[in-house]
Amino acid sequence: MNAKRTPRIFAWRLGLFLAIVAVWQALSALHGMAFYISSPSAIWLREGQWLADGTLLFHTSITVEETLGGFVLGAVAGVVAGFVIGPQRELGEVVDPFIVAVYSIPKVALAPLFIVWFGVGIWMKIILATVTVFFIVFFNTVAGVRNVDPDLINAVWLMGASSRDVLLKVIVPHALSAALTGVRISIPYALIGAVVGELIASNRGIGYLISSAASQFDTAGVFAALIVLTILATILNALVNFVDRRTSVWKVDANLSLRPN
C-alpha cells in the first residue's frame, strides 16, 4: 500500500510546489506587488549571486556554528545538572521554583542582558541557544532519574542486586535514555536560539541577513535568507528523525517533554 502511495504523494507535492511558485510569479508581475512579495525568479537570482560571492556560505556557517555550539554546551550542562539534582529530592525541591522561574522567561527577553554580558559577537548567540537547549535536556534528565518504573527496580532487586547494581543497571540507563529524548527534541530549538540572537544584534549569520535585507526594503534578500533558513531547519529535523529511528527501539518514555517558550 505504502509503496504504491509514496510516488503518488511525491508527485502531488511536486505539483503543489510548482503551482505555488507559478502563482507567486504571476502575482509579482502585477503593478507594485514585487516590492512586497518579490518574485521566485528574483529570489533565485539572489541565491545564485550569494552562492557565487560566498555570502551564503559565510553566513550559514556562522549560524551553524552558533547552533552546534549552543546545542553541545546546553546538552552537556543539562545532562550533568540533571544527574546532580535529579537524585537529591530535597535539593530538587529547594531549587525547583528558581529553575521554573528562569525557565518561564521567554528566552528572547534575555538577549539584551546577554549583549551586556557577552557583547554582540558569536558568544551571545551561543549562550542564547545554550540556555534554550539546557532546560529541555535538564527537565528530561531529571524526569528520567526520578520516574524509573519501580517494578523494574524490584525485578533487579529480586535478582539479588546491590544498590550500586540498581543505580548502574537501571537508573542510569533509564535517565540517559530520557536525556536523549530531551537532546533529540532540543536540536531545532538550538537553531531558534541562534537566529533570534542574530535578529536582535548581529553583523553576521542568517538572522542578520534577514534583518539587514529587510531594513533596506530588499524583499528578495529577505525571502532568499528565509529559504536558506528553511533548508537548514529541514536538515536538522531530518537529523532528529534519523536519531529517533536509531534509538526508538530501546528508548524509554520519560512522560515529559517540555518545550521552551
Added chain:
Amino acid sequence: MEAVGRVFFRGGVEQVALDAVSLDIEDGSFVCFVGPSGCGKSTLLSIIAGLIAPTSGRVTNGGTAVQGPRPGVGYLTQKDTLLPWRDVLRNIETPLEIRGVAAAERTSKARELVELVGLRGRERAYPRELSGGMARRTSLARMLVADPELLLLDEPFSALDAQLRVEMQNELLRLWGDSGKTVVFVTHDLDEAIALGDRVVVLGARGRIVRDERIELARPRDVVAIRRSPEFHAIEARLWEALSADRYAEPAAVS
C-alpha cells in the same frame, strides 16, 4: 530450599491481606494458590520472595528465616519487567551479571536458555520489538538462567490470550518437568491451578486458607487434554464450592 521448605506466616499485613496463613511447601512440588482478587495471593508471594516483610509470623526456607531477596529464588510477575534498553540476550544475562559471572560464561548460559524457551533468532531484539508471548519467554528465560531452586510465579500468564496461555502453561510444565525445582504459582484461574499444580491452596476473601487439596492427576500432563477428564471436573467442582461458600460467608463477617 533444602530438605523441606517451610513457609509459615501468621498475622495480618495491613487491612489483613493475609490472616494466619501457615503451610509447608515440599521441595520439588508445584503448588498453586488460587483465590479472588484482593485475597492476598500476591502479598503472600512477595513475603516468600523476601520483598516485603510479614507483620507477624515468619517464613523459613530450609531452616533459616527469610529476611530479604536471596539467591536461588526466581520471581515472575504478570507484568513484563524486561529492561527496555537491553536486547533479549542481555536481558537474560542480567541475573548472572549481578552475580558476577564472567562475560563469556554468561553469554553461553544465556544462549542455552534462548534455545530452551524457543527464542532463537530473536537474541538481538529489544523488548519493544517482541510480541507478548516472546516477551514472556524472555522473562521466563531470565528467571531460569540463574538456576533457581524456587520459582515464584505471580499470575504469569493472565495477560496473554487464551491460546498463548495454554502454550505457555505447557511450556512451563515441560521446563519444570523433572528439574526438581519448587514452584509456587499464584492465579485467580481455578482451571489453571488444577491443570498445573500438585496441590491447590484456595485462599478466601479475607486472606485465609479455605481449602488445601492434593491434585492426584498423572504427569506428564497436557493442559488442554487434562481439562476433559472426569477427575478434573470432580476436583474443580469441589474447589469451586469451597470458593463460593467463602464468598457467601463474607457479608456476615463484614457487618
